[in-house]
Amino acid sequence: MLQTHDLHVTLDAEAGLVRALDGLSLTLERGETFALVGESGCGKSMTALALMRLLPDNGRIEQGSVDLGTDVPDGKPTELLYLPECEMRRIRGGHVGIIFQEPATSLNPVMRVGDQIVEAIEAHTSLRGVAARRKAVDWLRRVGIPEPERRIDSYPFEMSGGQKQRVMIAMTLAAEPRYLIADEPTTALDVTIQKQVLDLLKALQQERQLGLLLITHDLGVVADMAHRVALMYAGQIIEEAPAATFFAQPHHPYARMLLQALPDAERRGEPLVTIGGSVPPLWQTFEGCRFAPRCDRAQAKCREQAPKLAEAPGDRGAEVRCWFPLSRDDAMVRPPASVAGATASADAQPATGPAEVGVQPQPLLDVQSLSVTFRSGGGLFRPRHEVAAVQDVSFSLRSGQTLALVGESGCGKTTTGRAIVQLLRGQPQVGVSGQVWLQQGTSRADLLTMPAPALQTARQAIQMVFQDPFASLNPRMRVADILEEGMRSLRPDWSSERRLRQVAELVERVGLRPDALQRFPHEFSGGQRQRVAIARALAVEPQLLVCDEPTSALDVSVQAQILNLLRELQSHLGLSLLFITHNMSVVAYLADHVAVMQNGRIVEQGYTKQVLERPQHDYTRTLLSAVPAHPSRRH
Incomplete structure (x- = not known):
């Protein structure tokens, strides 16, 4: 299994020392999908970069460990943070692959996409030349690129955003890693290709016991893919639970608010639930709960003492970082009270669709x-x-x-x-x-x-x-x-x-x-x-x-x-x-x-x-x- 323990990552910035990750611990087992979710800036992508030792020049790991266990060819435990760079290059791609969030900046703009995939195949497998190119065509086909024999010679700028993301996925999976870190892998994909890629990842998990760390904000994808879910906020994990428990009975107030903010037809015509404020800057010193300024259940204790990650009430498989977690009764996700009226008004509309108000003679x-x-x-x-x-x-x-x-x-x-x-x-x-x-x-x-x-x-x-x-x-x-x-x-x-x-x-x-x-x-x-x-x-x-x-x-x-x-x-x-x-x-x-x-x-x-x-x-x-x-x- 891939384990991180008490990981602390800091970044030097003009405003001060940014504590991007503050004591993060997680375990990713072979054959499972572990979803890491949370707001922008909470530390999800920084977790991925830290695991791969790809932090920016102003970033450093202050303490903690990233252990690949004995899941390497020679059977020796591998502590990734202390490997020399030449050894780390062998681990990246061949053992732990990563799909980045923005394919436009991850692909080399002056290399054909096929050459980039072949490069990854030759670096981490025994295939060479024609065999490597044939494998690259096969991976382009598997991720849904039309006419892969022709598109293998295309440059990144000749492809749409979704197609570039599929090329990035193909390049990563072609190296046949044991663990895959996917940072928003389906963000730029339409639903049909998203389903195709997710089904492919599921099949690979069963076929090769692939361990998948899925970093995403798409809770629909998480519900479909994940075995376990960890919710991050301001550099910390604030709730971790099996996926079924997380969606049916969230224990942290933040988790409940996120689920109530999801748009759908039933909420049409009414404002969505929003969380006031924003993620606090990570260069500041925290005294109490980091979510307290935005929480509707915060009390004096929340602002004075920082809670620790502990077992959730009534759920042995779940952990929550909260002084007053939601109980089994009030953890059920209910739509806002105003949605009932919105649904009734939507049902009252004619079958042809919403009534047009203020129709002007000419369209804009x-x-x-x-x-x-x-x-x-x-x-x-x-x-x-x-x-x-x-x-x-x-x-x-x-x-x-x-x-x-x-x-x-x-x-x-x-x-x-x-x-x-x-x-x-x-x-x-x-x-x-x-x-x-x-x-x-x-x-x-x-x-x-x-x-x-x-x-x-x-x-x-x-x-x-x-x-x-x-x-x-x-x-x-x-x-x-x-x-x-x-x-x-x-x-x-x-x-x-x-x-x-x-x-x-x-x-x-x-x-x-x-x-x-x-x-x-x-x-x-x-x-x-x-x-x-x-x-x-x-x-x-x-x-x-x-x-x-x-x-x-x-x-x-x-x-x-x-x-x-x-x-x-x-x-x-x-x-x-x-x-x-x-x-x-x-x-x-x-x-x-x-x-x-x-x-x-x-x-x-x-x-x-x-x-x-x-x-x-x-x-x-x-x-x-x-x-x-x-x-x-x-x-």
Whole structure:
């Protein structure tokens, strides 16, 4: 088994010494899935980096141990923290593999994906040359890459976000490790490929007794995969239990709040439960319980004395770090009282879907016969090749409404969003045709034919939240400058005082602390960077927001904050959302209409209730069958 005991990790930062992990202990056995869940910044990814000895230059392990036991070829116990680097390279990949959260920054951009997989195979197995390449093709096929014989020679930039994640998974599993650390392995994947990858991991566990440390914020995936669950908060594990116990009878107040923050159709029309405040900065000195400032059950003792991880009341297999844990009676996860009314009102709606309120004569966005073609080659040695990424797509979106665009990775969802926002204009290898009408006041203009000066003005009304926040944020700019940049360019009439006030309000709205304004993007976790990206898009007060997987990198509680924020903005400002996502629970909760894409075409669209409950197309039915069940209903 892979064991960590009393692990302490610190990071040197401008604000002081950050205690990223404070006494973490866990055990991962062969053949089991151990899920590590918690909010962004709680230490989940730092745990993975510490286990692999891949901490950043400013990080160090102060004390503790990471023991691989006798599960190595020579049968000798292996204490990983004291191995020389040359020995550690043998352990990484060959014995303990890792799938990183952001594949765009984990894959070498100047190497073909096949070469990267072959490199891992040759480093950790006996296969070489043609045999290694054949194995790489086989792994690409197993993780769901279409046409693996051709795509093995593609570069990472030629693949979608979900496809890059699948390549990363293939590269890690091809080395045949005994233990696998998966840091948000399905974040960028649509539900069908997610199910395929998770089924693959399950099969590998049975076939090779693979031990899987699953780091994720997707509780649906945890409920489907995990044997045991550990919930982290501010560098510590605050609850550990078998998965069935964790979802049916959580003992820590934080665990209960997380489960109540999950979106679904039953909570539609009502705010989701949110957890006030944010994870405390880890450079401060803690005296009592670290969750006490945000806990609805906190008492004086909680603020004065730090609780220890101890056996939960009534459950010998569960441990909880809380002075006043939830009992068996009140630990049952019940929906908020307001949900009963929301369900009743939803049932009272006509079968065709939600009633449209305040319908205007013209839609805010009207897309007609949009097509996007990517061209390559055409030179002396490469024949001309064209790919029709989007074909004859049409839909409309009215003010204050949400249209969800769903489908598998690579189906054209992101390309559709980029074409609408005019991010493909001027690229010689891209052909865009059709019409994209945007209603601004009493005038209506086609974004595709709009001259550059007019487009600059139009960008005040339409903004985009990108799927990969790390790639979309300028690494050399502080958050305050990132948020103010758009206002300076698109809102020149705003005073500096208004810009500063807007920046301060945005940071609070998306759940970040004020000190985040003076930090750089690399100093945040993936979920925190996504919140910065959402704040940047909202900074100029747009009418239409094109959201490309905006909550895929967010933990449950922050996702609830963002969804509540978007609903509030829709209610007060009439904000419209084109919501590109693979999270069907978010679709059921937020969207008024759904459009399902397959191979660049829309194969079905209609009211959310109608499409999700009575799908007409075979592909839609396949897509919905792959969605994990809601955790509270599974256990």
